[in-house]
Amino acid sequence: MPTSIPLASRATSAAPATPDRHRGDLILFMAIAFGVSWASWFTAIGLGGSATKAPTVLPYLFGAFGPLMGALVIRVRRARRGEPAPEHVVRFRRTTLLWAPLLLALASATVLSAALLAHAAGGPALSWDDAKEVMRDAGGPAAFLISMVISGPLSEEPGWRGTAYPRMRASMGRFRVGLVLGVIWAVWHLPLFFIDGTVQHELGLKSPSGVLFAVSTIPMAMLTACAYERAGVIASIAVHFAVNTTMVLLDVKAPVTQAMIIGVQAIAAVLLLTANRPTNKPTTSIPSLTDHGSR
Template sequence: MATANARSGGLVLFMTVSFATSWAAWFLAMNLDGSATEPPAIGPYVFGAFGPLIGALVVRIRRRRRGEPLPEHVVRFRPATLLWAPFLLALAAASVVGAAFLAHALGGPGVDLSEADGLFEKAGGAAPFFVSMLVTGPLSEEAGWRGTAYPRMRASMGRFTVGLVLGAIWLVWHLPLFFIDGTVQNKLGIDTLSGALFAASVLPMAMLTGYAYERAGVAASIAVHFAANTTMVLLGVEEPVTQASIMGVQLLLVLALLALPGTRRKPAAPSADPSSHPLAHTGA
């Protein structure tokens, strides 16, 4: 009972800190003049993305102070699991590109990278662009959503159910971005089909990153999150047919991955964590 209470308390604490931090920062960004990509709004806009990471750190500090064991379904870091990260990164990117070609075959726009140069120029080069895509999203969120919330929810739910429920929570967490000038969400609009599909796209993404986490931990979920986000941005995915195709392809991909033999991981036994590696138990 004590373990179950600790798990539940940790999940509530994580959600409270994550939402409070992110939404407070984004509310400030909404009420500042200018775009979210420029001062003064860029500060709180970017800080808000780190709400899940801050929530994960708060939960971890509390757990260690109380001497509580790791949640049963935490995926521990092992160097060998890093071999999965590039494979899953390529698979996530391919799901977006493949879906874009499928959408074109169905009458949607063609695959176009013409906007990439503009994005690189605005970011100050290709390297800063990719770094920004890695930091604001994958690194700022995955230790929280997957490293902290996922194993606690997984204790009482199946993998598919956790993906849907955590995906729905993730969707709600993103909603303030529709009201901040300069964001992709604001450009699409919350009252449009493109905006609704963009918001709903986090559901298959939550399942895909959840699979990656169970397979190889936070490093793998970061890789999947980064690959999907970056590929979608570079392709300028905005048309509903393309967005729907990406959602469909990623859902089928997740179902296929979960059906593969050997995907049922044995959960980590509860224990005190040795913190033997910087990525070990990230956010748990």
């Protein structure tokens, strides 16, 4: 007669992720994010032409989704291994619906206030004429806003913040993660300086504006990390969207304005990182597609 096995002994619990597995996930994520993006963008460079016109536009746009593709691979890999989400992952919560718009407004305000301060210091005046032209070229306000959500915030944040950030936090402090991830983010953008029709190409890699763009990824990484810790990947998408959109509408290119934005965002990020405690304690969550992207 076969011996019955107690139910408790047959149940297996998910093994916690180890530092080595976090490191392995990070290496795989970075390989996919950089591999997909750089392969696509170097293809666009080889094709020549503008990033807004065929055939260059296709690999240019596809390259932006490298971080998202890396995040999806890591998510599937973790699920197959039966591992719980990393300790510092922040899931979707009901409070996200409140925090996301507040953080969006704050992020936009950092750009607007810095632009006003730069103008007071002798920088260019603010004008909405360029904003109207940008929205008209994009096919109207709705098309412009949709493109600004997809290109950058949605294609990047589930990767940089939703996947890389919590795994880096397992062995680094919040400020160090912001610095390291900001530098990695700047390096990831480098091929865009060689694609005609991109903002980076217009700024120029060796120009003051190009250097300031690279430096600006560090306070941006910290600012989006603050949003992620407060309300998850949706909030970091909102902050990324707000900063990008406000800068495009205000046509921010002058070095004095860029420098002022870096200063204002750095101050805001330091204050938020210092004052806010991570909100990654278990709480009641609402299942959603975005929850999968933030693990």
